[in-house]
Amino acid sequence: MAGSVTGKAMRQMYGETLVELGKKHTNLVVLDADVSGSTRSCVFAEAFPDRFYNVGIAEMNMAAMAAGLSTTGLVPFINTFACFAVLRCADPIRSLIAYTNLNVKVVGAYCGLSDSFDGASHHATMDINFFRAMPNFLVLSPSDGPEAALATEAAFRHEGPVYLRMHRNELPLTSDYEKNKFELGKGVVLRDGKDVTLIATGLMVHLALAAADTLASQGTSARVVNIHTIKPIDRDLIVKCASETKGIVVAEEHSITGGLGSAVAEVLAANKPAPVAFVGVENTFTETGDYESLLTKYGLTAGNIVEKAKKIVK
């Protein structure tokens, strides 16, 4: 993988950020459904045992309890694997949290295929689409450890429900966060280009940067945009990219049905029709295996981004 590595996985940065926030804000509470070692909510549990609630293997009830907690003025972060955050928590997320616009933060760990060896049952490729369809929810999808920390803080500061998508692994740094400030709802142009735009989120951001390198070596100038806030989507930036380049490739570690690609396509259809191609998991189940093999098989590669970009510029 390209780029330097932070030395800390996104989830570890998340856990440590919770502790930092917890020191300043006594209304922050954290819930987990028996996977705190994996989600790294255990870091908070150790620092603030009285403000950490392990509810056992009962994700649906965790989300319902968080709804209740939030009505008393506390700000709950609930933690489980991203696949369960959707599939097990769906009803209370819709019926209690989204419906009443409650100040609950849902954190989905091990997003995409990042829990590779546990297989399709534990892969999360249907979470972005679900949370996009939940009124009132923000959807955040950071691309590396430092951005995860910034997204966590932004999620806390936002008054309202937020879904925060967390990767399992260490990921290469994608940005200089001194230069590129993290602002909710704003995409970040990581690299300018005039021929084609590569819009990516999460894991796919550093792969889009690698794809831009390859394209540059072949004479194609690719702009790279990191979308850390999938909802609300940065409409203006997408329209600008569609106006200034020949088309857009959208890359995400998620189903191509209803994810970031769909969000971008919706913006283009309504504002600035332009060629668009999708890199993501097709409408299929994945499988067990080492991460690199899975990413290759399911098309989540810099090479695939390059191929789709070339078709747009040719």
Add this chain to the structure above:
Amino acid sequence: MPLKEDRKAQLRGLCARFRNTLIDILYKAQSGHPGGSLSATEIITTLYFEKMKIDPKNPKWEDRDRFILGKGHGAPMLYINLAEKGYFPAEDLQRLRQFGCHLQGHPCAKDTPGVELSTGPLGLGLGAGAGMALGAKAQKKDFYTYVLMGDGEIQEGVIWEAAMSASKFRLDNLIGILDYNGVQLDGTVDQIMPLGDVKAKWEAFGWKTIEVDGHDVGAISEAIDTAKTIKGSPVIIIAKTVKGKGVSFMEGKNGWHGKAIGPDDYKAAKAELAGGK
């Protein structure tokens, strides 16, 4: 403390009047759920008019007691109580379930003052109530959270996740109330999915139980007093009720769970309830 006779008579009078209003507004709406609203009348009314520490002028007062209608389809009886308390104008009741009215088919906490939690999909109220009770403990507040559940509702698995949690976190500020009317939408609870020994089930999950006649305002009031004396564990009041209580042709009939009231049935129900204006 036992209620005085005249206080009990006042509460019974309110219940009679509320049943009358219920039939009126459901007839007007031509949809909604009479059976489970009638079975819960004394429970909800005793809470709002006798037991709960609330301030209708300040619905978001942070130290208020909370009431959650887990069985959200009982919304009309909740709305009638809230209107009588002054959370919103009584005339709103006439537009129950109508386009543009805040009184949604099932309670919406965002739209309706006094509604603490949006409910309707069954089973979520207890967990949310546990969250409220836990929030009270965490912030050293002394309010109580009441969650009214239907007996059909406790067939939902998430109820028992919540029951375990309330027990683990020793939520003695959480009081569950079971509207045990024995009837659900498709038939009797025994036919559809028998609950077995309900008392033993809750006790097995670490709850204390109190059994009571759910149409006896004095008994409900005393059961709540007793529940508040129990420390270290949550309490459920198992209130034996009759679905459709007060309108004889609706009593015990699953067909009246959520049926629109026709003109003849309306007249018959009103004649039967004529005592309570």
